[in-house]
Every structure is written in C-alpha cells, then in structure tokens.
Amino acid sequence: MIALGAIERGGYIFEPEFSVIEQNGAIHVYKDGEFIEEIKFSFSGNYPELGQIERLVDTYCDERKI
Numbered sequence: 001m002i003a004l005g006a007i008e009r010g011g012y013i014f015e016p017e018f019s020v021i022e023q024n025g026a027i028h029v030y031k032d033g034e035f036i037e038e039i040k041f042s043f044s045g046n047y048p049e050l051g052q053i054e055r056l057v058d059t060y061c062d063e064r065k066i
Contacts, residue, residue: 007057010066012036014057018048027056 007014011031018025025048027039039056041048060066 004053007054009057009061012061012066014039014060016048016053018043020046027053027060029060 004016004018007016013030015028015030016025017028023044024040024042026041029036029039039060041052041056043049043052
C-alpha cells in the first residue's frame with residue numbers, strides 16, 4: 001500500500017492509501033487520534049486521482065454534517 005498526504009476537515013483526519021496492483025484503496029478516518037472507520041474505493045490507472053479522494057472525503061463530511 002502507498003500512503004498519500006492526510007486531509008483535515010472539521011477536526012477529522014483522513015489518511016488515504018492505495019495499492020496499484022490491486023487497484024483499490026482506503027481512506028482511514030480519525031478523530032482526536034482515534035480510528036473511526038475506513039472508506040474503501042477502487043480506481044484505474046497508476047494511482048487514484050486526487051479529485052476522486054477529495055470527492056469521497058467531501059461526501060463523507062456532507063453525509064455526517066462535518
């Protein structure tokens with residue numbers, strides 16, 4: 001798995017990582033240093049597009065009013 005830079009929104013930290021071979025990834029969600037949940041995703045190509053990860057984080061935050 002390859003890790004990308006973390007995204008911070010409303011006190012939550014989103015840490016994306018992905019596997020090029022498996023063509024999937026996950027965004028680990030943390031609040032106050034505690035693991036909350038994992039958002040799984042798939043992609044095609046050499047790596048996921050940053051926009052795809054940002055949209056997943058935006059959707060997560062919108063659904064939870066973060």
